[in-house]
Amino acid sequence: MKTNKDILTSTLPGFMELLPNEQMVFNDMLETIKSSYELFGFIPLDTPVLERSETLLAKAGGETEKQIYRFKKGSTDMAMRFDLTVPLARYVANNQRNLVFPFKRYAIGKVYRGERPQAGRLREFYQCDIDVIGDEVLDINYDAEIPATIYNIFKKLDFGKFTIKINNRRILNGLFDSLNIADKSKSVMQTIDKLDKIGLGAVEKGLSKLVVSKDSTDILMKFVQTKGTSEEIIEKLLKLKIKNEKFKTGMEELSQVIKKAREFGLPKKYIQIDLSIARGLDYYTGTVYETFLDKYPEIGSICSGGRYDNLASTYTYKKLPGVGISIGLSRLFNQLYKKGLIKMGASTPTKILVISIDDKQEVAYKFTQLLRQNKISTEFSYSNDKLKKQIKYADKLGIPYIVLIGEKETNENLYTLKNMRSGKQQLLPVNEVINQILNQK
Amino acid sequence: MKTNKDILTSTLPGFMELLPNEQMVFNDMLETIKSSYELFGFIPLDTPVLERSETLLAKAGGETEKQIYRFKKGSTDMAMRFDLTVPLARYVANNQRNLVFPFKRYAIGKVYRGERPQAGRLREFYQCDIDVIGDEVLDINYDAEIPATIYNIFKKLDFGKFTIKINNRRILNGLFDSLNIADKSKSVMQTIDKLDKIGLGAVEKGLSKLVVSKDSTDILMKFVQTKGTSEEIIEKLLKLKIKNEKFKTGMEELSQVIKKAREFGLPKKYIQIDLSIARGLDYYTGTVYETFLDKYPEIGSICSGGRYDNLASTYTYKKLPGVGISIGLSRLFNQLYKKGLIKMGASTPTKILVISIDDKQEVAYKFTQLLRQNKISTEFSYSNDKLKKQIKYADKLGIPYIVLIGEKETNENLYTLKNMRSGKQQLLPVNEVINQILNQK
Numbered sequence: 001m002k003t004n005k006d007i008l009t010s011t012l013p014g015f016m017e018l019l020p021n022e023q024m025v026f027n028d029m030l031e032t033i034k035s036s037y038e039l040f041g042f043i044p045l046d047t048p049v050l051e052r053s054e055t056l057l058a059k060a061g062g063e064t065e066k067q068i069y070r071f072k073k074g075s076t077d078m079a080m081r082f083d084l085t086v087p088l089a090r091y092v093a094n095n096q097r098n099l100v101f102p103f104k105r106y107a108i109g110k111v112y113r114g115e116r117p118q119a120g121r122l123r124e125f126y127q128c129d130i131d132v133i134g135d136e137v138l139d140i141n142y143d144a145e146i147p148a149t150i151y152n153i154f155k156k157l158d159f160g161k162f163t164i165k166i167n168n169r170r171i172l173n174g175l176f177d178s179l180n181i182a183d184k185s186k187s188v189m190q191t192i193d194k195l196d197k198i199g200l201g202a203v204e205k206g207l208s209k210l211v212v213s214k215d216s217t218d219i220l221m222k223f224v225q226t227k228g229t230s231e232e233i234i235e236k237l238l239k240l241k242i243k244n245e246k247f248k249t250g251m252e253e254l255s256q257v258i259k260k261a262r263e264f265g266l267p268k269k270y271i272q273i274d275l276s277i278a279r280g281l282d283y284y285t286g287t288v289y290e291t292f293l294d295k296y297p298e299i300g301s302i303c304s305g306g307r308y309d310n311l312a313s314t315y316t317y318k319k320l321p322g323v324g325i326s327i328g329l330s331r332l333f334n335q336l337y338k339k340g341l342i343k344m345g346a347s348t349p350t351k352i353l354v355i356s357i358d359d360k361q362e363v364a365y366k367f368t369q370l371l372r373q374n375k376i377s378t379e380f381s382y383s384n385d386k387l388k389k390q391i392k393y394a395d396k397l398g399i400p401y402i403v404l405i406g407e408k409e410t411n412e413n414l415y416t417l418k419n420m421r422s423g424k425q426q427l428l429p430v431n432e433v434i435n436q437i438l439n440q441k
Numbered sequence: 442m443k444t445n446k447d448i449l450t451s452t453l454p455g456f457m458e459l460l461p462n463e464q465m466v467f468n469d470m471l472e473t474i475k476s477s478y479e480l481f482g483f484i485p486l487d488t489p490v491l492e493r494s495e496t497l498l499a500k501a502g503g504e505t506e507k508q509i510y511r512f513k514k515g516s517t518d519m520a521m522r523f524d525l526t527v528p529l530a531r532y533v534a535n536n537q538r539n540l541v542f543p544f545k546r547y548a549i550g551k552v553y554r555g556e557r558p559q560a561g562r563l564r565e566f567y568q569c570d571i572d573v574i575g576d577e578v579l580d581i582n583y584d585a586e587i588p589a590t591i592y593n594i595f596k597k598l599d600f601g602k603f604t605i606k607i608n609n610r611r612i613l614n615g616l617f618d619s620l621n622i623a624d625k626s627k628s629v630m631q632t633i634d635k636l637d638k639i640g641l642g643a644v645e646k647g648l649s650k651l652v653v654s655k656d657s658t659d660i661l662m663k664f665v666q667t668k669g670t671s672e673e674i675i676e677k678l679l680k681l682k683i684k685n686e687k688f689k690t691g692m693e694e695l696s697q698v699i700k701k702a703r704e705f706g707l708p709k710k711y712i713q714i715d716l717s718i719a720r721g722l723d724y725y726t727g728t729v730y731e732t733f734l735d736k737y738p739e740i741g742s743i744c745s746g747g748r749y750d751n752l753a754s755t756y757t758y759k760k761l762p763g764v765g766i767s768i769g770l771s772r773l774f775n776q777l778y779k780k781g782l783i784k785m786g787a788s789t790p791t792k793i794l795v796i797s798i799d800d801k802q803e804v805a806y807k808f809t810q811l812l813r814q815n816k817i818s819t820e821f822s823y824s825n826d827k828l829k830k831q832i833k834y835a836d837k838l839g840i841p842y843i844v845l846i847g848e849k850e851t852n853e854n855l856y857t858l859k860n861m862r863s864g865k866q867q868l869l870p871v872n873e874v875i876n877q878i879l880n881q882k
Contacts, residue, residue, distance in 0.1 A: 007493075007495075008493070008495060008496050008499060008531065008534075008755065008756050009496070009531045009532075009534045009535035009756045009757070010535060011488075011489055011492065012489065012491060012492065012493060012517065012519060015489040015491065015492075016489075017487075017488055017489060017532065018487070019536060019539055019540075020484045020485075020486070020540070020546075023484070023485050023486060023487060024484075024485065026487075027485050027487075038790040038818050039813050039816065039817075039818050039819070040813070040818075040819075040820070041789060041790065041791035041818055041819065041820035042790075043461045043464070043465075043788065043789045043790065044461075044464050044465065044468050044790075045461070045464060046458075046459070046464060046467075046468075047452075047458055048452055048453065048456040048457075048458060048565050049490065049551060049565065050453060050456065050510070050521075050553070050564075050565060051452065051453065051456075052448075052449070052453060054448075054449060055449050055450070058449060069491070069512070069514055070512075071510070071511075071512030071513075072512075073510055073555050074555075076453065078453060080491075090449065090450045091450075091458065093449075093450045094450035094451065095460060098460055099460075099461070100788065100834060100837045100838050104789075104820075105461075110490060112491070114514050114515075123491075124489050124490065124491060139823040139824065139825070141823040142823060145821075145823075152813070263802075263803060263806045264806055264809075264810070264821075265806075265810045314449065315449050315450045316450070347484065347541065348482060348484045348545075349479040349482065349483075349484065349485075350482035361704070362704060365704045365705055365706075368705075369705070369706045372480050372481070372593075375480065376480075377479050377480050377481075377482055378480070378481075378482065379481070379482035379545075380586075382580040382582040382583060382586075383580065384580070393541060396541045397541050
């Protein structure tokens with residue numbers, strides 16, 4: 001039976017909390033994403049978690065309104081952000097005179113959605129977003145730089161081969177126009193988008209329900225199933241000879257983005273046109289992306305986004321086209337964790353534990369300071385426990401090295417460095433200790 | 442008149458939001474704190490922003506209950522954390538079997554307090570906490586390592602000379618015992634704590650109201666005004682010959698902490714005993730700290746904390762003594778900003794903007810990738826604008842370097858590197874460009 005103390009100490013369902021070794025890995029992933037975003041010149045932005053409900057919900061619909069954490073404090077109706085895009089739109093609208101366009105920003109922060117508790121669904125989770133916002137116009141090349149950035153990140157994160165799947169909404173919309181089903185485009189898009197989840201038969205059934213003619217459904221089904229290399233798909237689509245300006249523009253954009261992304265260093269096999277990627281949201285107007293781990297497609301897209309014509313029409317009259325992508329880091333971490341793909345390491349950033357024996361604390365303190373001056377995370381063992389127990393502390397935390405400082409060491413100016421993994425012990429001068437640890441990192 | 446769009450795009454009062462150049466400085470400060478905490482071996486911990494109200498308020502009283510952001514979603518009564526200490530207590534209680542003690546953790550995150558809007562009072566703000574938690578016992582030396590860590594941080598932050606003021610609650614409590622005013626210790630402590638804000642006269646008046654005899658008030662006033670170097674203060678206090686075990690223990694602890702902090706590299710003039718530091722909170726039982734910028738005492742304490750006997754009595758039967766300190770970074774940033782003490786730099790992490798002229802994009806892309814492989818934050822200019830406008834983009838953002846790549850550069854394998862600050866232009870091979878930028882950082 002759970003006691004009251006047990007209930008008091010547990011987190012709410014859907015709120016992730018990690019143990020030290022897990023947190024260390026999570027933070028490493030976060031740091032990899034952050035440093036890659038900065039490497040590509042994205043500017044950090046941190047907006048409040050709480051905003052006016054009116055602001056956050058200005059454009060939102062059904063599901064969002066249900067899931068949002070909203071409340072009143074005094075007379076103010078406020079809510080917790082459910083994504084990082086709405087705050088970005090508000091921010092850009094609010095600060096447009098002080099920003100330099102194209103405005104490349106990244107944001108890494110927690111967002112909140114009170115979803116029904118299902119396996120793996122988190123209510124508080126990190127999103128890691130980048131967006132490039134143009135002033136009235138935005139070069140199509142930015143659509144190619146986004147997947148190049150993502151490639152850089154997932155190569156470093158090292159969870160195996162992945163594929164960035166890419167499509168263009170103008171191609172879909174142009175096709176709908178030519179089939180005279182533009183009025184149903186939203187529902188058709190949402191149905192196509194479910195292909196991965198529900199399969200071909202169900203999509204076909206869904207489309208039949210929406211689309212008048214069987215011919216149109218057939219064309220759509222054939223369309224989304226067009227396979228091959230990106231080049232082959234483009235070739236096949238061109239052969240359809242669809243006479244529609246939107247379609248044509250979409251094709252040109254998609255070809256250009258594929259070509260440029262490769263020039264920006266994204267290898268061919270990591271980016272692939274997939275005509276079934278539609279991104280159900282109204283929001284997107286051009287390029288759309290989803291990213292999958294080749295070996296674990298069941299995880300679903302680990303990184304999605306796209307191009308939009310206008311970021312902030314609710315907040316400003318200025319036209320702000322943009323392109324962006326988001327990594328749902330908490331969910332990704334959770335899924336990889338369950339599959340045993342997260343390699344656990346140490347439970348602490350400490351690289352070395354300094355232990356003083358024979359009452360040589362003062363020398364040991366100096367040594368500790370010297371290591372820290374060399375940017376080596378160091379702990380001094382204040383314990384009065386027996387040596388064995390002090391070493392056990394390092395062992396339990398996964399601290400890779402210990403140094404023993406005693407009478408002998410002090411007299412000879414040599415220090416005993418013990419590698420906790422190999423068990424190897426060496427007697428070394430200070431500089432050698434420092435070099436070895438710095439080179440180890 | 443404010444239009445509806447203006448209201449929609451503003452943040453709530455008390456919620457800080459920064460422009461890019463400000464955010465860059467803020468993040469640098471955050472990073473300095475984080476890396477120093479890790480340098481001293483503190484383990485990162487990230488707990489949810491939302492918790493059960495019952496959990497967060499288990500021990501809280503008046504002001505906290507009024508200020509907390511609390512609401513119901515479905516049948517769950519939840520609230521946003523108002524500090525990082527209560528979540529730490531819950532976490533340690535919940536995970537005690539999986540943690541290694543002493544548990545040294547740091548936490549950097551936003552906390553929420555719906556305070557009445559006053560000048561400078563934030564409702565959402567970052568706290569940067571470290572705590573060391575012992576299992577039943579915790580060595581007094583940790584009380585000395587905390588100020589050594591803080592010294593390391595504020596030296597790097599470089600806002601001028603600061604002083605860590607230190608006292609011990611046992612000294613105060615022992616004195617109260619000897620004056621037979623232990624029953625009023627809380628109110629007396631809170632009155633003394635206001636000395637900096639309300640002045641001597643007002644404290645004396647406040648004490649008279651609380652304490653029966655005039656003699657006791659006189660002794661207290663004399664006590665809190667005891668001045669001199671730390672050594673002199675200790676000497677003067679010992680001369681008082683107060684026969685009280687608590688007082689004696691407090692004196693021993695304080696002397697030991699001062700001595701050890703110096704051995705850990707904290708210069709004498711940065712730490713100073715101040716007997717008027719009481720820390721009004723019930724919570725603290727031994728060492729207490731406050732930190733002041735010498736030139737700007739009006740900012741108040743920029744970093745405070747202390748020793749407590751038991752972290753989590755509400756959540757567990759295990760005794761968990763600890764010592765910790767907190768930097769209120771958002772408030773500190775705000776105060777320094779108002780005083781013009783924040784040195785603004787660039788509005789982007791980008792170190793170099795690559796501009797292709799004469800249609801040499803492919804060479805320029807390769808160059809961009811090479812710089813990024815060398816961990817240099819680089820942007821490629823996709824603009825079709827005139828060169829002058831592209832250079833202006835770099836100028837506005839404060840990007841320190843641009844590289845021009847054209848016909849001549851491509852043929853000769855030499856690249857034009859322009860230092861945007863000095864205006865100096867050099868024709869250099871790739872490696873020289875990389876070296877110059879890496880050495881500049």
